[in-house]
């Protein structure tokens with residue numbers, strides 16, 4: 001890796017809910033495009049982001065199992081809404097809710113991913129923090145096997161899918177979430 005990973009600091013960057021953070025990666029998650037708002041919020045210059053893996057903004061408070069879920073979905077060309085805490089260049093953090101689209105070549109092979117991220121409501125952040133803390137704790141003890149088991153037993157107990165769980169936490173319907181990510185918002 002060609003950059004020094006920032007030391008996280010206890011400072012949150014609050015997003016503008018009317019703006020979208022966008023990026024495009026190749027199928028391995030190497031950044032090929034970042035919009036102006038992404039650059040502004042994460043604090044890296046465009047040239048620092050291009051060609052880097054998307055984990056350049058990975059925050060250590062994020063459980064591994066969330067990214068496993070994310071990549072499992074992306075490998076299938078499916079969307080996933082995840083609450084993600086990201087790390088800015090100066091060590092600050094910012095929370096996002098994600099939305100993905102997959103691009104294919106004429107033979108149906110994945111060639112790129114587009115991600116759009118927006119500001120999540122504060123109550124959703126507060127609800128996910130203790131869950132992510134628990135997942136991280138379990139990963140320290142027994143890796144992703146333990147955190148995955150915990151997450152799936154949590155969903156099983158509630159009798160809902162991961163997608164429904166996210167909608168519950170966000171307190172929105174799927175249509176409302178789609179609208180939030182649409183250009184019409």
Ligand SMILES: Cc1cc2nc3c(=O)[nH]c(=O)nc-3n(C[C@H](O)[C@H](O)[C@H](O)COP(=O)(O)O)c2cc1C
Nearest residue numbers: 024025029054055057058059067084086113114115
């Ligand atoms: C299009 C796209 C966007 C992504 N956006 C983020 C992001 O905003 N924050 C993040 O930590 N990881 C993001 N990821 C996931 C990273 O590629 C990576 O899996 C994650 O940061 C965990 O790092 P690790 O795989 O090295 O553990 C994204 C991946 C793709 C394909």
